[in-house]
Amino acid sequence: MDKQQPISIFWFRRDLRLDDNAGLYHALKSAPPVLPVFIFDKEILDQLEDKDDARVTFIYQTVEALDKELQQHGSSLLVLHDKPENAWDKLIKEHNITAVYANHDYEPYAKLRDEAIAELLKKHKISFNTYKDQVIFECDEVIKDDGKPYTVYTPYMRKWYQKLTPFYLKTYPNKKYFTNFYKTKAFPLPSLKEIGFEKSDRKFPTISYESLIPEYTAKRDFPAIKGTTHIGLHLRFGTVSIRELARTANTFKEKTWLNELIWREFYVMILYHFPKTADHAFRPEYDRIKWNNNEKQFEAWCKGETGYPFVDAGMRELNATGYMHNRVRMVVASFLSKDLLIDWRWGERYFARKLLDYEMASNVGGWQWSAGSGTDAAPYFRIFNPDSQLKKFDPELKYIKKWVPEYADFSKYPKPIIDHAFARDRCLRAFKEALSK
Structure with missing residues (x-):
């Protein structure tokens, strides 16, 4: 890589897809070229008890697939295995970074991590730009009339529906800007073993949900039949867009499945406002x-x-x-x-x-x-x-x-x-x- 060339960085976290990705869209729309980065976070991985943790295998396979997709556009995913602050120290030393883009993460550890990285980047006069991506409504967007957070689901859900317009479900047209990925040869990908894990033999659910929504209410409570979508893994790591799911669910008269997505946002909001919980x-x-x-x-x-x-x-x-x-x-x-x-x-x-x-x-x-x-x-x-x-x-x-x-x-x-x-x-x-x- 040319160390003198100005670049921006998109930092993948729990948004492992190229399409309809808010932070990546804003990065690609801005100059200069975008170098995609993923960090296997030692702060998180070192706490995992099982060295064949299936989630690490899922992330690894998804990161591999992302890198292959990026290579089709003449770019590559730079994958690091380190504590975030160490990784960013290294990135700052090795590249001429003008801006960093990412999507919001609301969990207590993630908030502290992002505050620390924002402070580090600020010292080097690098802007840190983050966006809403994993929810339809952020933690302060659906609140009571007095400005306080809801603490009961049903009134929160009603306000959520009142606020919903097609604007919130629009797709980010990332593909239009794929030419702005940083052009580079493929970066070496550390092996699972190098990051301290073994491959899990678990089978992962595919992204398949539309056919189950019409009968979801009737079938969802019976564990012996396939009445639920198993979409949670893909939502967790952002291999599917919440906007796509909500848009699809919203086309059905039966709202039970969409209500489950709203429950998820309710709990994200509760943990954000009440981190002690x-x-x-x-x-x-x-x-x-x-x-x-x-x-x-x-x-x-x-x-x-x-x-x-x-x-x-x-x-x-x-x-x-x-x-x-x-x-x-x-x-x-x-x-x-x-x-x-x-x-x-x-x-x-x-x-x-x-x-x-x-x-x-x-x-x-x-x-x-x-x-x-x-x-x-x-x-x-x-x-x-x-x-x-x-x-x-x-x-x-x-x-x-x-x-x-x-x-x-x-x-x-x-x-x-x-x-x-x-x-x-x-x-x-x-x-x-x-x-x-």
């Missing part, structure tokens, strides 16, 4: 609960050996595939936090380790909803009965037969590790005691 109850009084935190019972829950087939099937599906059906997520989360009286944070961390589609905002929001400590209005009386949930949502036991085949033989399947009626009463007592102080 990442590891503290949204309702502070719920942090007074005396959790039982039995480690043997937690291990049984993790392995899918609780003696409750619906719970066990969900946990085994998660461990085997990195995915769990949403209805089942609610049941296993309720079982851990209410039947076993184990701190919801233990479950949230386990999901964070295992879920392919893990997003902190949605995961924390979902766990707090299940534990009763979140944004829900009348929460702690809701304690799912895992047996009645099974009868309602897997009446023919198809899901159970797939993941808990030994359930058919009562001599092989473990007895329940706790009696649900006893657990329910104990939970209500513990919650009432904590909330009455």
